[in-house]
Amino acid sequence: xxxxxxxxxxxxxxxxxxxxxxxxxxxxxxxxxxxxxxxxxxxxxxxxxxxxxxxxxxxxxxxxxxxxxxxxxxxxxxxxxxxxxxxxxxxxxxxxxxxxxxxxxxxxxxxxxxxxxxxxxxxxxxxxxxxxxxxxxxxxxxxxxxxxxxxxxxxxxxxxxxxxxxxxxxxxxxxxxxxxxxxxxxxxxx
Amino acid sequence: xxxxxxxxxxxxxxxxxxxxxxxxxxxxxxxxxxxxxxxxxxxxxxxxxxxxxxxxxxxxxxxxxxxxxxxxxxxxxxxxxxxxxxxxxxxxxxxxxxxxxxxxxxxxxxxxxxxxxxxxxxxxxxxxxxxxxxxxxxxxxxxxxxxxxxxxxxxxxxxxxxxxxxxxxxxxxxxxxxxxxxxxxxxxxx
Numbered sequence: 001x002x003x004x005x006x007x008x009x010x011x012x013x014x015x016x017x018x019x020x021x022x023x024x025x026x027x028x029x030x031x032x033x034x035x036x037x038x039x040x041x042x043x044x045x046x047x048x049x050x051x052x053x054x055x056x057x058x059x060x061x062x063x064x065x066x067x068x069x070x071x072x073x074x075x076x077x078x079x080x081x082x083x084x085x086x087x088x089x090x091x092x093x094x095x096x097x098x099x100x101x102x103x104x105x106x107x108x109x110x111x112x113x114x115x116x117x118x119x120x121x122x123x124x125x126x127x128x129x130x131x132x133x134x135x136x137x138x139x140x141x142x143x144x145x146x147x148x149x150x151x152x153x154x155x156x157x158x159x160x161x162x163x164x165x166x167x168x169x170x171x172x173x174x175x176x177x178x179x180x181x182x183x184x185x186x187x188x189x190x
Numbered sequence: 191x192x193x194x195x196x197x198x199x200x201x202x203x204x205x206x207x208x209x210x211x212x213x214x215x216x217x218x219x220x221x222x223x224x225x226x227x228x229x230x231x232x233x234x235x236x237x238x239x240x241x242x243x244x245x246x247x248x249x250x251x252x253x254x255x256x257x258x259x260x261x262x263x264x265x266x267x268x269x270x271x272x273x274x275x276x277x278x279x280x281x282x283x284x285x286x287x288x289x290x291x292x293x294x295x296x297x298x299x300x301x302x303x304x305x306x307x308x309x310x311x312x313x314x315x316x317x318x319x320x321x322x323x324x325x326x327x328x329x330x331x332x333x334x335x336x337x338x339x340x341x342x343x344x345x346x347x348x349x350x351x352x353x354x355x356x357x358x359x360x361x362x363x364x365x366x367x368x369x370x371x372x373x374x375x376x377x378x379x380x
Binding site for chain 1: 204205206207210211214215218219222225226227228229230231232233234235237238239241243245248250255257259261263265266268269270271273275276277278279280281282283284285286287288289291292293294295296305307308309310311312313314315316317318319320321322323324326329330331332333334335336337338339340341342347350351354356358359360361362363364365366367368369370371372373374375376377378379380
């Protein structure tokens, strides 16, 4: 018996199944409704500055997928909290970095670039005069965020530059932070 | 001996020390530099769609305060991950909800309103044609987010409505999501 080429073996780069990814792209191209995702987080106040976010699932292509996660959030003692968990501003940066990380891993994978290292460090300033209601002319949040991406792998700098542009052009949380998202509240007094 | 009024007893509402909060407001009014905060998160790729965010401290009034937290992020299996942790879009919603929760607790505290319950549920849709690079005209992230705040405590509906307006007007992460934040990247190829 001679060796037979395993034509069914999936192509995996950076741990990402590239065949599946191209399959998803093709599927959504054929039927955009397959690419509709819905995200939901329910947060309950835990006293003082603490809260717990509960996730019970997400929607994709009209189907609900059950998954359970809890995220605990607090504030530093200096801002009235008990410092048991990271604070909301840090979670926002973690969310941004994580989304871009998926972007780099995937954009490299589809180009056949194997990553050896990827780090993103993000930093920003917030002037408390906004949150404390001292001066309405002061921005309440980040006016800007600077971030440094350190990347290493089997590609030329110009290929990494192309990946970098692609991540900025497609990352959902890059979009969510860089662009205005319309917030539509409903207040229910019980 | 007769009972002596404890004039030094701090005023605590919703677990929040209101004296400290008013003290901070006064301090920042006198010297805005005391209200300068700096937030930093360093994320390292953990393979596939996983990442770990590390927090080592934050800055306030020019001082660095050490604190250590790790935040793990993943993607659902349907999006190429291993579903071990919540995903970046969910962390963003948790960050938004947590920040507004602090806002409601604090805005109620300074008005002497004792909260009995506070829940915020947030939901939004993302069309994967953006992330997958299928159609550049499609928004990559949330175009809008709807959220429901359920609040209960010893105040009239109009007082809660005033608190609700104050939270929207001052919450840092409400600002960060509702407004464009300038993202300034630096790519370092190693």
